[in-house]
Amino acid sequence: MANKQITVIARIKAREGMEEKVRGELMALLAPTRSEPGCINYVLHQADDDNGEFMFYENWTDKEALDKHLAMPYLKAFIARADELLAEPLDVTLWEIVS
Numbered sequence: 001m002a003n004k005q006i007t008v009i010a011r012i013k014a015r016e017g018m019e020e021k022v023r024g025e026l027m028a029l030l031a032p033t034r035s036e037p038g039c040i041n042y043v044l045h046q047a048d049d050d051n052g053e054f055m056f057y058e059n060w061t062d063k064e065a066l067d068k069h070l071a072m073p074y075l076k077a078f079i080a081r082a083d084e085l086l087a088e089p090l091d092v093t094l095w096e097i098v099s
Helices: 019-034 063-070 073-080
Strands: 006-013 039-046 053-060 091-096
Touching (some): 053 063
Antiparallel strands (some): 006 053
């Protein structure tokens, strides 16, 4: 995956009562992330049947661009607050296009 496009699926589950706070925090990540070099798209979804469940669908030019994203201060700040805001750990999976 080093020099290949990489897709990320990140699932986020807000603590009960924190749904709107988490939504706002996630929305605040959109603009700065989308302006990062290597970001192809960064799309936030919210479950139809659970307003506390969110999912990012992301595509990056390569693993190096993703690694730089993961080091950004705004993302680190959100992750540092995960225990306070989230009902369960972040669920992040990396994917490679095969067809």
